Every structure is written in C-alpha cells, then in structure tokens.
Amino acid sequence: METFFEHQVKELYAKADNIINSFFMAKRKDGHSELYIPQEFKDEFFSLVDKVNLSLMEDKDNFYGYFLLQMSKDIRFDISSPTAVNFKGARYVIYFNPIIFLNLNIKQMESTIKHEILHILSRHLFRAKEFKDGYSTLAINLAMNIVVNTYLDHLPPYSVTLEWVNVNYSLNLLPFKPFEYYVEEIQTALDLLEADEDTADESKDEADNAQDATDHDQDEIIETEYNPEKTHDLWAESDDIDEKTLQEFTEKFIDNAQKGSLPNYLESMISSLKNSKGELPWNLYLKRLLGTVESNKKKTITRRNRRQPERLDLRGQLRSHKAKIVVALDISGSISDQEFKHALREVLEIVKNYNHEITIIECDNEIRRVYTVKSAKDIKDRINISGGTKFSPVFEYANQHKVNLLVYFTDGKGEEKLLTIPRGYKTLWVISGKGDKLSLKEAYGAVKKLKNIVMKDDSLNMSDVKRDGFSMQDQESMGI
Known part of the structure; x- marks a missing residue:
C-alpha cells in the first residue's frame, strides 16, 4: 500500500513536471527563458524535505540532520544531480532539483543529502580548485564522489562508486584511498579514452553540434538526468572567500550539529578538517x-x-x-x-x-x-x-x-x-x-x-574494511 509520504512525492513530481511543461510552452510562444516556480510548490516541496530531515535526525547519524538545519535551501531545475551545495551569504546552501530528487525513495533522499555534507567535511569545495588546471572536471568529480560515497548506503542507482568507475573505465582502483590517488588514476583512463574518441565520425559530431545549439538555452534551465561531469558546477557560484574563513564557518556548522556520539568515520573526518591549516602539503x-x-x-x-x-x-x-x-x-x-x-x-x-x-x-x-x-x-x-x-x-x-x-x-x-x-x-x-x-x-x-608526510601504501589490509570502525589510516587524506 502506498504511504502518505510516497503519495506526496508523486503529487509533487507531477507538479514539478507541469512547471517544466509550462515553461516549454511559454518559451515556444514568446521566447520567455525564465522558469517560474510558484511559491506554493516551494512550500510543499520543502515541507517534504523537512520530513526527510526529521528522518535523518531520528537516525543514529543525526549529525547530518542537525547540519542540514543550519543550511539555506533552494530549488534549481538546472542542476544535474538530486542535490548540490555551495557557500553564499555566510552559510552553506543546499539546492534540490525536484525532477531528479523526487525520483528517489526516502533513504536515497537521505543519502544524497549526506553526500553533499560529506563533500563539505572533506573540504572538496576548495580542494577541487587545486587540481582544476591539470585535471579534467570529470576526473575531479568522479574522484570526489568515490570518496564520499564509500561511506554511504542506499545510494541512487546512478551513483558514482568505486565499483562503477572500475567497470566503466577498465581500472582496478583500491578502496579507502585519498582523493589525489583516484583523480590521477581516473585522469589516466580518461586520457586514453579521449585518444580513442578522436577517431569518431566527424559528421556525427557536426550533427550533434547542430542539435546542441538548438537545445542550448533549454539545457541551461532544465536538467532531468544525472550527469557526473556537471554535478559540482554550482561550486563556482560560491562567494569569493578565503579557505581559512570558510573553514571557520564550517567548524561552527560542525559544532552546532554534534548532538551526540558520531560514527568513527565522521569523527576522523571532522578531526582531520579541524587539524588542517587549509594548505596543500x-x-x-x-x-x-x-x-x-x-x-x-x-x-x-x-x-x-x-x-x-x-x-x-x-x-x-x-x-x-x-x-x-x-x-x-x-x-x-x-x-x-x-x-x-x-x-x-x-x-x-x-x-x-x-x-x-x-x-x-x-x-x-x-x-x-x-x-x-x-x-x-x-x-x-x-x-x-x-x-x-x-x-x-x-x-x-x-x-x-x-x-x-x-x-x-x-x-x-x-x-x-x-x-x-x-x-x-x-x-x-x-x-x-x-x-x-x-x-x-x-x-x-x-x-x-617541509613536513614529512608518509605516502600511502597502495596495499589493502582487508581487516581494515569496515563500515563503522575506520582507523585514521583508512581515512581519505584531508591534505594536511
């Protein structure tokens, strides 16, 4: 039997679909390019998000629920993931794409919220900048998503995981490795893949480019499917703030969210963040x-x-x-x-x-x-x-x-x-x-x-593979 929550999700999805269709019709009629989101829809949608947050706060990982309470919330139909974050107006903002988010069950909704908070705790919003000159956006995004998704259950089916990357890029990446390890290995695979794709039929490219030009304006406003290459685009819209100040804000969010005991992996991640001086070694x-x-x-x-x-x-x-x-x-x-x-x-x-x-x-x-x-x-x-x-x-x-x-x-x-x-x-x-x-x-x-930082060994002790009792050696490096 359908629960009230599931019924509410279906109704909201239908309303979100109507918003998109209304936009398309208006655009065809007068070239209007701004997507109007009724306040009534926003109220109903965030009422549902509140229920998801209540579920988080009742869970043993209630840290995520209390962290979410401090965040601003907004709706963006132009993001290519269920949720996204950035930092604006002296606080973290979490954005939701209703079309993608409402296709998830409540546990998956919780996981995608946790996913964004783990990016914050891992300092990925700044660490990604350190690699943008030498590595592709896709390699950076895949590497970061591997790291945070390692700690999560009930992931959406399209989520980027270690197993998914290994299968799709013919790699043999090891678990519980630092972000830097993953981005280097993935970029290697992407470089080889790009060499293969250079031999593709040029006529197909021309046809694709023509279609892309036609749909360009539409794609800037509406995203209906997950795209790992664009999942963190909103980070570029964050306020221009130095890393030390951002870390101070992050630590305040963390302190206010700690209402009880934490899983070992969260304790280690928070400890690494607080001990970090915000500088790549x-x-x-x-x-x-x-x-x-x-x-x-x-x-x-x-x-x-x-x-x-x-x-x-x-x-x-x-x-x-x-x-x-x-x-x-x-x-x-x-x-x-x-x-x-x-x-x-x-x-x-x-x-x-x-x-x-x-x-x-x-x-x-x-x-x-x-x-x-x-x-x-x-x-x-x-x-x-x-x-x-x-x-x-x-x-x-x-x-x-x-x-x-x-x-x-x-x-x-x-x-x-x-x-x-x-x-x-x-x-x-x-x-x-x-x-x-x-x-x-x-x-x-x-x-x-000069700080002596031991390079991580690529070997894996299987006794260390556990969900809720990681040692500090298992943790993804915070760049300290």
Missing part, C-alpha cells in the same frame, strides 16, 4: 604541478591496453608527463641530510610513473655539485662546504638547461631579489622545518613548508 602540491607538464606516454604492465583489454601481451599506458626535474639543495641552510633524503625519496615516489629525469644541484652561494638520480640508492651524502646563500645560480642553470620543474629545498635565507628570472618552468620552494619564510620578495612560484 608540498608533496601533494608537487604532484599537482606534475599534472600540468605534458610529455609522451609511458608504457606500463600494470594496466591493460584499453583498445584490446583481452590482449595481456599488450601494455597499457600511464598518463604522460614531461618530468625534467631539477631538485636543488641549499647546503648552507639548516635542512639536515636526513630531511633531504626523506624528501627526495618522496619526490622519486611521486614521479615513478612519469617519464622523468631528475638532476640534483647542491648550492650555497654557487653551484657546488650536479648529478642525476634514478632511484634512492643514487642519492649522495651532501658535500661538506658551506658558504653564503644565493638562489640565482640555480635559476641560471635551470634556464640554460630548459627544465620543466624546479624544486628548491632551503631554509629560506638568501637573496631578496633574483638576478635571473625563471623562464618556462614551474618552481616549488620547500622551506625546511627550521626555516621560517623565503627571503625573496618575489618567489616566482609556490612556497611550502
């Missing part, structure tokens, strides 16, 4: 920089060939990067041999799947030694010479040798102005733990503090 930032440097594909035996996956004798390809890297060490500074060797091992770990070439430069007020490394065993003990500090000689070398990336380890004490301006490559300054800040007035690159 140097090693993850280096990985992002590598994503912006193109080169030839590198063959790998760890992934099957996309075009002929049944041919185990054919090697697949990893995403290509030109990793001609110079790693400079300020030997006059306070960075220890142990710190530098550990950091360089992290560099080697990060670039191991790229077509890379690493050159080490030891420098104080001049370049003292230059050598190449292919593995950790090639790292030499630092030479025992210590003069003053000048950064310019390293930049002269980098300019002359046309490098793609310069990573400079230093305590930060040196010149105030470079005599040689870097040309055509990225620069990452890594300040040692004893250093304070970079002396240069213009860094010409990112400046990060």
